[in-house]
Amino acid sequence: MTAPVAGTATHATAAPWYGRAAIVDHRLIADRTWRIRIDCPEIAAAARPGQFAMLRIPDRCDPLLARPLAVYDAVADENGPRHVDFVYVVHGKFTTVLATLRPGAEVVVWGPLGNGFDPPAVDHLVLVAGGIGQTALLALARERLGRARYGSPRRPVPAVRRVTFCWGAATAARFGDVEDFRRAGCDVHLATLDGSAGVRGTVVDLLESLFAGRGGESLHVACCGPEPMMAAVTRWAESVGAGCDVSLEAPMACGVGICFTCVARVRDAAGGWDYRRTCVEGPVFPGTAIEW
Numbered sequence: 001m002t003a004p005v006a007g008t009a010t011h012a013t014a015a016p017w018y019g020r021a022a023i024v025d026h027r028l029i030a031d032r033t034w035r036i037r038i039d040c041p042e043i044a045a046a047a048r049p050g051q052f053a054m055l056r057i058p059d060r061c062d063p064l065l066a067r068p069l070a071v072y073d074a075v076a077d078e079n080g081p082r083h084v085d086f087v088y089v090v091h092g093k094f095t096t097v098l099a100t101l102r103p104g105a106e107v108v109v110w111g112p113l114g115n116g117f118d119p120p121a122v123d124h125l126v127l128v129a130g131g132i133g134q135t136a137l138l139a140l141a142r143e144r145l146g147r148a149r150y151g152s153p154r155r156p157v158p159a160v161r162r163v164t165f166c167w168g169a170a171t172a173a174r175f176g177d178v179e180d181f182r183r184a185g186c187d188v189h190l191a192t193l194d195g196s197a198g199v200r201g202t203v204v205d206l207l208e209s210l211f212a213g214r215g216g217e218s219l220h221v222a223c224c225g226p227e228p229m230m231a232a233v234t235r236w237a238e239s240v241g242a243g244c245d246v247s248l249e250a251p252m253a254c255g256v257g258i259c260f261t262c263v264a265r266v267r268d269a270a271g272g273w274d275y276r277r278t279c280v281e282g283p284v285f286p287g288t289a290i291e292w
């Protein structure tokens, strides 16, 4: 029996749905960045913010393994939850093939998977994304601002007074569908390394300038992006007395706890650390629990 990880979300999760789902929309939204919508009422109904699904190209051996993608949003039609949106950047074998598929084609999918984000009671939620990390955060913003409800049964969440969304990328061409976050009600701030949009610098530079001297409200941070950035955001959150949850993007093979491809070194409540499977015990962990 392994010791619990302090602060880790512990939701009861129904068995993931597995099957083929038709692509109903697929479009380029930014540099090498696609938004794909699949017809999958089961995952649309059950997914909670921060959960993910495994996707595979059917009838192909290459790539053989599925890849994890965060559930960007669940979309309803007149009969209830129906479609699931994912946003991905073309990176390697899987995403290169996926980008060639057109509406009408199918993907093999299983999910929703993982723990997702807990909804702590705070005044102000700060969402921090690096690169393609925004995909784990939109549903959380919509849920916490009362724009949508997620999970089966729909989970109750304490409302927050405001949500600030800080997104850092190499260059402006990488920002796709940033309007989704404005429409959700977020206060949106951008940072780019080349200065082509928002503040020139990293997302941590942006956080430091936005929150310098601010106080008087309780803050909580939810973060997704490259590991060095999440480690830096965790340190920043500690410095301002805020809790910080991070969603790890570990490579995965099965997504359901069998293969141990996805382990991360996670501290436990007893002061030691152990390898944890990010697909079942994560992908969301308290940032302070990760052995960066």
Ligand SMILES: Cc1cc2nc3c(=O)[nH]c(=O)nc-3n(C[C@H](O)[C@H](O)[C@H](O)COP(=O)(O)OP(=O)(O)OC[C@H]3O[C@@H](n4cnc5c(N)ncnc54)[C@H](O)[C@@H]3O)c2cc1C
Binding pocket: 052, 063, 067, 068, 069, 070, 071, 086, 087, 088, 089, 090, 091, 092, 093, 094, 095, 096, 132, 135, 136, 248, 249, 250, 251, 252, 283
């Ligand atoms: C829970 C979770 C949610 C994710 N959500 C999204 C999402 O919403 N959108 C998105 O674009 N991506 C997401 N990812 C990352 C995505 O699954 C990987 O980038 C995936 O490997 C892409 O497949 P590929 O075949 O195109 O690239 P691959 O051929 O698998 O990888 C190409 C190169 O990237 C390296 N690599 C593979 N996976 C990772 C990783 N996780 N981190 C760093 N380097 C890696 C490989 O070693 C290789 O060098 C998520 C990952 C996790 C674990």
Ligand code: FES
Binding pocket: 251, 252, 253, 254, 255, 256, 257, 258, 259, 260, 261, 262, 263, 277, 278, 279, 280
């Ligand atoms: S991906 Fe197989 S155990 Fe996590």
